[in-house]
Amino acid sequence: MSIFKAALRLAARHRVYFLIYLVALSLCGLPMVLSSMNATADVSAAGHKEYIASVAVIDRDGSAISRGLTAHVSQTAELVEVADETYAIQDALAQSHVDGVVVIPQGFGQDLMDAAHAGSDAPEVQVAYGTDMQSGTLAMSEATGWLSLAGRAAALDPAADEHEVVSRAEEASQERAGTRVTDVQAAQAGTETFTGYLGFNLYALFVTIVVCVGLMMSRFRTPEMRLRNGASPLSFSQVNRSVVGAGLVLTAIAWGWVSALALGFGAGALEGAAWWQVALCLLSLFLYCLVPLAMAFALSQLNASEEMLNAVGNILGLASSFLSGAWVTRELMDSSVQALARLTPGYWCNDVLVSAFTTSDWGALAGRMATDLGMLLLFAVVTALVGAAVSQARVLRSTGSARAARMAE
Amino acid sequence: MPEVVSVRNLVKRYGDLLALDHFSLSIGAGEIFGLLGPNGSGKTTAINCILQLLTFDKGDIRLFGEPMSATRYDLKRRIGVVPQQVAVFNELTVRENVDYFCSLYVADKNRRRQLVDQAISFVSLEDYVRFRPKKLSGGLLRRLNIACGIAHQPELIFFDEPTVAVDPQSRASILEGIRRLNGQGTTVVYTSHYMEEVEQLCNRVMIMDHGRSLAQGTVEELQRSISTGEKIKVEVGELAPEALERVRELPRVVSASMTDGELVCSCENGGSNLVQVLSVLSDCGVAYGRIVCEPPTLNDVFLEITGRELRD
Numbered sequence: 193m194s195i196f197k198a199a200l201r202l203a204a205r206h207r208v209y210f211l212i213y214l215v216a217l218s219l220c221g222l223p224m225v226l227s228s229m230n231a232t233a234d235v236s237a238a239g240h241k242e243y244i245a246s247v248a249v250i251d252r253d254g255s256a257i258s259r260g261l262t263a264h265v266s267q268t269a270e271l272v273e274v275a276d277e278t279y280a281i282q283d284a285l286a287q288s289h290v291d292g293v294v295v296i297p298q299g300f301g302q303d304l305m306d307a308a309h310a311g312s313d314a315p316e317v318q319v320a321y322g323t324d325m326q327s328g329t330l331a332m333s334e335a336t337g338w339l340s341l342a343g344r345a346a347a348l349d350p351a352a353d354e355h356e357v358v359s360r361a362e363e364a365s366q367e368r369a370g371t372r373v374t375d376v377q378a379a380q381a382g383t384e385t386f387t388g389y390l391g392f393n394l395y396a397l398f399v400t401i402v403v404c405v406g407l408m409m410s411r412f413r414t415p416e417m418r419l420r421n422g423a424s425p426l427s428f429s430q431v432n433r434s435v436v437g438a439g440l441v442l443t444a445i446a447w448g449w450v451s452a453l454a455l456g457f458g459a460g461a462l463e464g465a466a467w468w469q470v471a472l473c474l475l476s477l478f479l480y481c482l483v484p485l486a487m488a489f490a491l492s493q494l495n496a497s498e499e500m501l502n503a504v505g506n507i508l509g510l511a512s513s514f515l516s517g518a519w520v521t522r523e524l525m526d527s528s529v530q531a532l533a534r535l536t537p538g539y540w541c542n543d544v545l546v547s548a549f550t551t552s553d554w555g556a557l558a559g560r561m562a563t564d565l566g567m568l569l570l571f572a573v574v575t576a577l578v579g580a581a582v583s584q585a586r587v588l589r590s591t592g593s594a595r596a597a598r599m600a601e
Numbered sequence: 602m603p604e605v606v607s608v609r610n611l612v613k614r615y616g617d618l619l620a621l622d623h624f625s626l627s628i629g630a631g632e633i634f635g636l637l638g639p640n641g642s643g644k645t646t647a648i649n650c651i652l653q654l655l656t657f658d659k660g661d662i663r664l665f666g667e668p669m670s671a672t673r674y675d676l677k678r679r680i681g682v683v684p685q686q687v688a689v690f691n692e693l694t695v696r697e698n699v700d701y702f703c704s705l706y707v708a709d710k711n712r713r714r715q716l717v718d719q720a721i722s723f724v725s726l727e728d729y730v731r732f733r734p735k736k737l738s739g740g741l742l743r744r745l746n747i748a749c750g751i752a753h754q755p756e757l758i759f760f761d762e763p764t765v766a767v768d769p770q771s772r773a774s775i776l777e778g779i780r781r782l783n784g785q786g787t788t789v790v791y792t793s794h795y796m797e798e799v800e801q802l803c804n805r806v807m808i809m810d811h812g813r814s815l816a817q818g819t820v821e822e823l824q825r826s827i828s829t830g831e832k833i834k835v836e837v838g839e840l841a842p843e844a845l846e847r848v849r850e851l852p853r854v855v856s857a858s859m860t861d862g863e864l865v866c867s868c869e870n871g872g873s874n875l876v877q878v879l880s881v882l883s884d885c886g887v888a889y890g891r892i893v894c895e896p897p898t899l900n901d902v903f904l905e906i907t908g909r910e911l912r913d
Contacts, residue, residue: 198693198701205692416688420749422654423682424705425674 195412195431199438203408210404210446213505217396218450221389222457245291245331248274248284255301257342260358261317264338264365265294269331285322292328293320294335301354304339308346314339338365383465386458387545390477391518393450394538395509397477400446401484402491402505405439409492410501432583436489443485447478469548472561476544479565482572483537484509490579512538518545540567602629604666605757605788606651611660613646613812620646621657621812628790628805633783635803636792637899643812644792645685648759652682664757678706681755685762687746689734696721696730699748706753720752723778740771747775757788764798776802796899808903815906824897827905829855830870831897833878836890837864844885851877864889870897 247269249262265271274284274293284290295318303315317339321328342361346352352360411417412435421431451474455462462470487508491501513519515529516538522530533539544564551557606628613621621643628634636644649655651662653671662669664676689698699717707713721727724744734742743763751758760779764772776798783789793799799806800820807817816823830853840859848857853869864882868874875894882889 194704195701198690198697198704201697202690202692411690411692414688416684416686417690419649419654420682420684420688420702421705423652423677423680424702425678426705427672427674 195426195434196438199408199412199435200441202411203404203438203442206404206407209407210400213400213403214396214446214449218393218453221392221396222453224389224392226457243327244270245327246270246272246289247328247331247335248272248281248290248293250274250276250281250293250295252276252298253296253300256354256358257301257304258296260342260354260362261294261296261335261338264362265331265335268334281320285320288323291322291324292331294318294332295320304343305346305354305357308343309350311347314343338362341365383462383469383549385461386454386465386470387473387549388518389454389458390450390473391513391516391542391545393454394480394516394518394541395513397446397450397481398484398509398512398538399502399505401443401481402488402509403501404446404488405442405485406488406491406496406501406505407498408442409435409439409488410496413492413495415495428583439485439488443481444478447474447481451477465549472548473545476541476548476565476568479568479572480537480541483568483575486572486575486579490575490582493579493582512536515539516542518542537568537571540564540571602631604628605630605632605664606634606790607661607663607666608647608651609661611647611650611657611662613643613650613655613657619812621650621660624660624809624812624814626807626814628788630788631783631786632805633779633789633791633803635799635806636790636809637794637796637799637806637903638792638809639794642794642809644794644809645761646812647809648682648761648790648792652677652680652759678753679756681750681753681758683747683750683758683760683763685765687734687742689742689745689749691734694731694733695726695737695745695748698734698745699752702749703752706755716752716754719754720748723751723781724748725774738768738771740767740774743767743771743775744778747778751782751787755787758782758790760789760791762793763791764793764795772798796903800899806899808899808906810903810907816902820899823899823902825870827897827902828870829897829901829905830868830872831874832895833864833866833868833875834893834895835864835866835878835882836862836892837882837887838862838890840864840887841885844882844887847881847885848878851881854878 245268247265249265249271251258251262262271269291272284272290274280274290281293281295285293297315297318300315300317307314317335319332319335321332338361341364342357345357345360345364349356349360412421412431422428455470484505487504488501491504496504515525515533515536517525517533518538522533525533541564544561547557547560547564551560604627606626608624608626611621611624611626612619613624624643624647626647636647638644646655650657650660651664651669653662653669653673664673665679667673667676669676690701693701696717699720700713703713703716703720707716721730724747726741726744726748729737729741729745734745737745743766747760747763750760763779764775767775779789779791779802791799791803803820805817805819806823808815808823816826818826837859839862845857845859845864848854848864848866851874853872853874855867855869857864857866859865864878866874866878873894875892879889879892
């Protein structure tokens with residue numbers, strides 16, 4: 193059995209870590225993908241549908257103002273008849289027959305006019321919301337907004353009677369900011385699902401590779417095994433090459449698994465996306481995977497224990513994933529945290545995932561990609577060099593040739 | 602007899618500690634050469650230097666007549682090592698472990714399969730080939746360690762304390778295996794701090810302490826080289842002080858004492874003293890039972906040279 197094959201077999205004997213860290217965690221992200229895709233499909237198929245709130249107006253005043261308010265509410269909401277009884281109102285709200293109830297108290301119209309003429313605070317109607325607070329609040333804001341317009345109309349023209357005030361308030365309420373319903377682009381929503389899933393798995397990939405590859409590599413780095421391999425007719429670099437090669441294969445398997453899931457379950461969501469955009473995302477993810485591989489190599493040179501590998505893999509994996517912005521939007525982070533995030537590989541990987549499908553300027557995109565991918569490669573190379581330096585220091589300390597000894601004489 | 606291992610004036614320092622002090626060694630082909638010394642005497646350091654696993658400060662090492670260096674992979678290919686610490690992968694089975702270590706030396710898969718089978722058979726681990734090392738007892742684990750070291754059928758094998766923490770049955774099996782290897786023409790270098798093993802096994806022995814060679818030769822040569830001779834033990838029950846004094850006055854008796862109903866006499870080297878001791882006991886009317894007459898041991902050699910016991 194070659195060193196390479198033995199290394200892979202060693203890793204296979206620790207497959208429980210693969211199952212927990214890679215398979216289980218990556219599968220946990222699938223519901224997110226599927227639900228997101230369903231949501232996208234719903235939006236695309238049904239399009240936008242305006243919600244009409246149901247409102248009951250209890251008019252105890254009977255003035256022109258109160259009738260005007262009732263008429264206005266009926267234009268934006270479905271008016272529902274509810275008896276002016278406490279139990280009936282509570283029942284209507286509790287049973288969700290209405291989203292909200294407006295109670296106009298007796299003398300409200302006159303009070304509004306008086307307050308407007310006197311320049312004091314306008315009286316308020318009583319409002320109650322149903323179980324769907326959001327739709328009730330929206331409906332009530334229409335009512336209070338109209339009353340505010342009526343109050344201003346009365347204040348501007350003190351000679352105007354209630355009918356004129358209602359007429360002017362109604363006229364002013366027709367003035368609205370222009371709005372337009374825009375359908376969400378299915379392609380963009382799909383790619384967000386794809387990149388979101390890749391971003392979700394930054395942690396899973398990091399911890400899987402650090403623990404599984406680190407464990408495998410560290411088995412070759414115990415003092416006993418180093419001496420045993422050192423006595424063999426193979427050089428340290430030959431042994432290291434085989435072990436690192438096996439680590440690279442394990443890394444590729446982990447990356448391939450996540451990529452396959454992302455492509456397999458998110459294939460429908462990628463319609464309209466260019467192949468090179470997808471390839472760019474997968475390339476950045478692979479380069480990101482080289483960082484934990486290099487980390488595993490460095491830790492194995494330090495004879496890190498199984499517990500240490502788990503601790504380092506989890507802590508750094510979580511930190512890198514959190515700071516990447518894949519889990520929490522970067523905009524929500526403090527500027528100092530954002531600055532710190534640049535020191536983690538996840539940041540640069542996620543930057544590729546975010547910008548690959550959204551940046552339309554080719555020149556800017558190429559420059560940004562080169563920076564991001566270069567930074568990822570730099571992280572991997574620097575970490576690997578640290579490991580190689582530790583390895584070399586150990587070799588020099590523990591082994592050597594008689595020639596070197598004679599030269600030192 | 603061609604020289605297989607040749608070490609001249611090897612010096613190895615660990616900081617201020619002199620681990621090997623102008624250590625020299627010569628081992629011929631087909632020998633079982635024993636390196637005997639207490640823990641920390643420099644046996645493992647010497648082996649690691651010979652195998653170029655440790656740097657050294659001074660000296661010359663030649664294996665199979667050629668200068669040894671860290672990159673002499675052609676020479677390393679002809680050597681087997683059974684390290685003191687068991688060096689196997691706990692994740693691999695017995696067979697996979699032997700196969701792995703054999704593959705470091707033998708690339709051909711078919712040839713390797715035969716060698717692995719032979720090595721497993723040699724250490725009698727046929728019933729455990731699918732076991733992982735963690736499931737093996739200490740003795741079986743040591744046997745696996747040996748199988749890993751000998752599987753590629755080297756010409757020269759270093760056994761570094763292979764019987765530490767091993768039960769007597771496994772120890773006997775290991776020693777028998779080493780004899781068989783030697784019978785097949787393999788040169789064996791065997792380190793131990795168990796003098797009985799070395800006495801039983803080795804053609805020639807070097808006694809080491811503080812990184813220096815104190816004495817070397819065959820077991821008989823070493824026994825003859827010291828002034829201490831045979832040790833006579835006679836079961837006597839009771840012995841009058843006068844009788845004990847008469848035994849002590851015998852010309853070649855160095856010391857005589859009573860221990861647990863047994864008269865123990867240490868004699869000078871050269872010739873037997875048993876007849877004289879028994880004559881004294883008969884003259885004094887002492888009835889005696891079991892009589893044991895032991896030649897000097899390697900421990901006596903070590904004691905006389907260093908002034909302390911081998912296992913101090």
